[in-house]
Amino acid sequence: MFHGLDLDIAHLLAGSLVLVSFMLLYQGRLLGVINIFAFHAWVLAAAVAWQAFIQGAPHLYITAAIALLFKGAFIPYVFHRLVRRMGLHRQIETVVGIGLTMLLGVALVALSIVIILKATRNTELLLLAREDVAFALSVVLLGLLMMVTRRNAVSQVIGFMSLENGLILAATGAKGMPLVVEISIAFSVLIAIIVIGIFLFRIRERFDTVDVEVLDTYRGEKP
Amino acid sequence: MLLDWMPFDWILVAILALFALGPLAVTLRRWPNFARVLVYGGAGIASALICLAALLLLLRQGNAVAMWLPIGLPATALDGAGMIGGAHLRLDALGAFFLAVTSLGGVAASIYGLGYGRHESAPLRVLPFYPVFLAGMSLVIVADDAFVFLFSWELMSLSSWAMVLAQHRDAANRHAAFVYLCMASFGTLLLLLAFGLMSGGSGGFDFAHLRENSGGMNSLVLALVLIGAGSKAGLVPLHVWLPLAHPAAPSHVSALMSGVMTKVAIYGFIRVVFDILGAPEWWWGLPLIILGGLSAAFGILSAMMERDLKRLLAYSTIENVGFIFVGLGLALTFTGNERASWAALAFAAALFHVFNHVLMKGLMFMVAGAVLAATGERDIDRLGGLIHRLPQTAALALVGALALSALPPLNGFVSEWLTFQAILVSPELDPWALRLSIPAVGAVLALAAALAAATFVRAFGLSFLGRPRSTAAADAREVDGFSRLAMGCLGLLCVFTGIFPGFVIDALAPILGDLFGATLPRQDLSAWFTLTPISAERSSYNGLMTLLFIALSGGLAALIIHRLGSHRVRRAPAWDCGFPEPSPLTQYSALSFAQPVRRVFGSIAFSARERVTMPAPGDLAPARLEVSMTDHVWQSIYGPVEAAVNRAADRINLLQFLSIRQYLALVFAALVILLTVLAIWG
Numbered sequence: 001m002f003h004g005l006d007l008d009i010a011h012l013l014a015g016s017l018v019l020v021s022f023m024l025l026y027q028g029r030l031l032g033v034i035n036i037f038a039f040h041a042w043v044l045a046a047a048v049a050w051q052a053f054i055q056g057a058p059h060l061y062i063t064a065a066i067a068l069l070f071k072g073a074f075i076p077y078v079f080h081r082l083v084r085r086m087g088l089h090r091q092i093e094t095v096v097g098i099g100l101t102m103l104l105g106v107a108l109v110a111l112s113i114v115i116i117l118k119a120t121r122n123t124e125l126l127l128l129a130r131e132d133v134a135f136a137l138s139v140v141l142l143g144l145l146m147m148v149t150r151r152n153a154v155s156q157v158i159g160f161m162s163l164e165n166g167l168i169l170a171a172t173g174a175k176g177m178p179l180v181v182e183i184s185i186a187f188s189v190l191i192a193i194i195v196i197g198i199f200l201f202r203i204r205e206r207f208d209t210v211d212v213e214v215l216d217t218y219r220g221e222k223p
Numbered sequence: 224m225l226l227d228w229m230p231f232d233w234i235l236v237a238i239l240a241l242f243a244l245g246p247l248a249v250t251l252r253r254w255p256n257f258a259r260v261l262v263y264g265g266a267g268i269a270s271a272l273i274c275l276a277a278l279l280l281l282l283r284q285g286n287a288v289a290m291w292l293p294i295g296l297p298a299t300a301l302d303g304a305g306m307i308g309g310a311h312l313r314l315d316a317l318g319a320f321f322l323a324v325t326s327l328g329g330v331a332a333s334i335y336g337l338g339y340g341r342h343e344s345a346p347l348r349v350l351p352f353y354p355v356f357l358a359g360m361s362l363v364i365v366a367d368d369a370f371v372f373l374f375s376w377e378l379m380s381l382s383s384w385a386m387v388l389a390q391h392r393d394a395a396n397r398h399a400a401f402v403y404l405c406m407a408s409f410g411t412l413l414l415l416l417a418f419g420l421m422s423g424g425s426g427g428f429d430f431a432h433l434r435e436n437s438g439g440m441n442s443l444v445l446a447l448v449l450i451g452a453g454s455k456a457g458l459v460p461l462h463v464w465l466p467l468a469h470p471a472a473p474s475h476v477s478a479l480m481s482g483v484m485t486k487v488a489i490y491g492f493i494r495v496v497f498d499i500l501g502a503p504e505w506w507w508g509l510p511l512i513i514l515g516g517l518s519a520a521f522g523i524l525s526a527m528m529e530r531d532l533k534r535l536l537a538y539s540t541i542e543n544v545g546f547i548f549v550g551l552g553l554a555l556t557f558t559g560n561e562r563a564s565w566a567a568l569a570f571a572a573a574l575f576h577v578f579n580h581v582l583m584k585g586l587m588f589m590v591a592g593a594v595l596a597a598t599g600e601r602d603i604d605r606l607g608g609l610i611h612r613l614p615q616t617a618a619l620a621l622v623g624a625l626a627l628s629a630l631p632p633l634n635g636f637v638s639e640w641l642t643f644q645a646i647l648v649s650p651e652l653d654p655w656a657l658r659l660s661i662p663a664v665g666a667v668l669a670l671a672a673a674l675a676a677a678t679f680v681r682a683f684g685l686s687f688l689g690r691p692r693s694t695a696a697a698d699a700r701e702v703d704g705f706s707r708l709a710m711g712c713l714g715l716l717c718v719f720t721g722i723f724p725g726f727v728i729d730a731l732a733p734i735l736g737d738l739f740g741a742t743l744p745r746q747d748l749s750a751w752f753t754l755t756p757i758s759a760e761r762s763s764y765n766g767l768m769t770l771l772f773i774a775l776s777g778g779l780a781a782l783i784i785h786r787l788g789s790h791r792v793r794r795a796p797a798w799d800c801g802f803p804e805p806s807p808l809t810q811y812s813a814l815s816f817a818q819p820v821r822r823v824f825g826s827i828a829f830s831a832r833e834r835v836t837m838p839a840p841g842d843l844a845p846a847r848l849e850v851s852m853t854d855h856v857w858q859s860i861y862g863p864v865e866a867a868v869n870r871a872a873d874r875i876n877l878l879q880f881l882s883i884r885q886y887l888a889l890v891f892a893a894l895v896i897l898l899t900v901l902a903i904w905g
Contacts, residue, residue, distance in 0.1 A: 115901055
């Protein structure tokens with residue numbers, strides 16, 4: 001049913017998504033992060049579209065289109081405006097060093113591959129998607145890692161979004177996901193971005209920064 | 224129509240009524256006097272109903288009655304094809320006996336509460352919880368699945384906890400309530416684990432299923448239940464909450480907690496170990512016997528050192544629970560070694576002591592409450608001479624003290640004598656470990672019985688005899704009629720069961736038949752109410768004869784002394800009436816009376832040290848005698864646990880003050896660790 005080349009291309013696209021996640025992790029400048037996030041969404045759209053093609057599932061094209069439009073265009077545009085209006089085109093500092101972060105990322109990818117290959121050992125149904133799911137878990141873990149290592153609220157949100165991309169990848173790889181679920185996730189992310197945007201402005205208005213470390217001093221628990 | 228109801232229906236209706244009384248008391252907060260009469264009156268009537276119905280079931284010697292109510296969790300039992308939910312209730316002979324005994328205590332405490340409740344400073348801190356407490360205890364006994372059992376067990380713990388906290392402005396009471404809550408939760412946790420082990424993943428939690436489904440971990444279940452139910456009953460070293468919490472509650476609640484709630488705990492132990500677990504190993508009884516002996520000796524030694532009347536009684540409860548557990552341990556040992564008729568004897572002794580202890584401890588806590596109401600004092604060093612001020616209470620206190628000292632012809636003697644009969648047959652057992660250890664524990668019990676007599680001579684003598692040691696004791700007034708009625712009923716029952724123990728033994732026959740397939744000889748056939756537990760050649764006891772002998776010889780001795788001794792001419796100083804020094808301080812004090820025992824046993828058990836400070840000649844300062852005692856159980860077991868918990872809590876406290884990113888990192892780390900575990904062992 002599936003040709004070797006079909007699967008190879010699916011793996012290539014999913015692997016590219018992991019690679020772009022690494023780029024997100026590595027990128028220091030805020031505008032660069034936003035651009036790479038847009039690229040992340042494009043690769044996701046391509047991967048989902050390829051899944052739609054090889055599975056013959058037309059509703060996945062809609063998923064791909066949503067990813068391309070919302071995450072590949074609309075959200076990066078909003079973030080660009082946000083960052084420019086706040087005047088944040090500077091270097092962003094990571095808490096752990098870049099080299100250590102990359103090493104951690106590699107370890108996480110290895111971990112997720114080991115786990116998925118082990119966990120799906122006996123499941124014939126998921127066989128075609130095993131590597132895809134492993135890549136998707138890597139993307140999720142890398143997104144979490146990005147949220148943990150970044151101090152800036154904007155890049156934390158982008159980490160969260162890339163995590164969500166990983167979930168989409170996993171869901172589409174696992175032989176079809178109901179369209180309703182996909183659309184509702186897309187909308188919830190959209191609403192999240194609006195809420196987060198408003199919050200970022202409010203935080204900045206009050207504290208003159210979006211560095212979350214600074215907020216700790218206002219909790220009254222640190223001197 | 225209503226008369227067609229089975230006794231079990233009446234019991235359930237009465238339990239429901241008790242549950243309803245609690246909220247009703249809250250709605251009547253504007254009329255506390257009316258609420259008091261309603262709650263205690265209603266609880267008394269409901270308890271009497273339960274008691275009569277249970278007695279009817281017990282004496283009719285019928286089969287167990289069961290009932291299913293469609294309330295509760297959705298899946299509590301396996302029923303042929305699948306899971307069924309709801310509450311399973313059942314009452315067999317064992318349950319009926321315990322239900323009759325506990326509700327008898329409930330009746331007496333309720334009557335007492337009608338009068339004693341007047342002295343309550345904040346009645347609404349007691350009234351709503353009191354009937355719920357009674358209902359919880361009854362529900363434990365009729366429960367037939369683990370959910371109902373644990374639910375009502377916790378209900379009993381929590382409602383009594385609330386009443387321990389009734390006088391919450393006293394820091395000592397808050398501490399007592401906290402320790403009680405910790406120990407109660409700990410005990411319930413272990414019981415929960417025990418039921419889980421017995422169910423063994425099969426999903427059925429009704430007792431009928433647990434009986435058939437014998438897992439391979441019965442010894443572990445025994446340990447869990449022994450610790451879980453033992454902590455509630457007050458076994459050493461799980462007793463620490465008991466002398467704190469029982470005295471802190473109002474006196475009628477203390478009587479219930481000490482007299483009745485510990486028995487419900489013992490019921491839970493019996494239900495699991497004797498009924499559900501099935502055939503015991505030969506050594507199962509041994510830990511019970513050893514812990515029981517330890518509890519008896521330690522409890523009564525602590526009581527001997529105690530000055531607070533209610534705490535003294537609470538410590539005495541530990542001793543009696545020790546006696547009961549020795550009886551149960553013997554029954555378990557004999558069953559494990561295929562001696563059914565001896566097991567029946569030991570078990571009958573334990574159950575008889577359960578019954579007796581409800582009566583006598585209930586009576587004595589009520590006496591302590593009466594003394595507290597009359598004088599406002601619990602410290603026996605500030606009492607004295609109350610026999611003149613409270614003559615009726617003093618007479619009843621004497622009955623209770625004699626019973627607790629296990630003196631014939633009162634009931635306490637009979638059950639302890641039966642326990643010793645069971646100990647005396649044990650050298651005929653085969654395993655050497657049992658042959659050697661059981662007589663040793665018997666010696667410890669004999670010591671405990673002797674110390675109990677000393678303890679209650681001290682308690683009664685210091686509080687009721689001599690001259691008043693405080694103005695409060697000198698101005699005491701006799702307590703109200705309800706209190707005296709409740710105490711009088713219990714006192715009469717103490718005397719009655721002491722003289723006619725055969726009725727109780729015969730009533731126990733169906734229980735012994737159910738559990739051991741053997742019974743004691745029928746007692747109502749023997750002449751002159753003689754009690755013969757094994758055979759007439761071996762041993763027998765006749766309460767009636769003993770009473771007559773004591774009355775005759777005592778009367779004769781009094782007569783002779785009055786006729787011969789008092790008539791002789793004596794020369795003495797005029798006007799001092801035999802007391803050369805008029806100050807009440809020249810009498811025995813609580814400390815001085817306990818000194819011999821403290822020197823002999825206390826120096827080991829409590830590391831008791833005495834220090835005398837003599838002022839230099841010419842110095843006007845008083846000489847001082849200071850006694851220091853150490854609570855080894857608390858220091859060696861609970862102290863380290865407390866310190867470890869505090870340290871861990873301090874460490875975990877750091878988690879309160881992390882930043883958002885650190886919380887995220889924690890979640891992330893947890894996820895990665897779990898995934899790694901999965902990758903390695905998955």
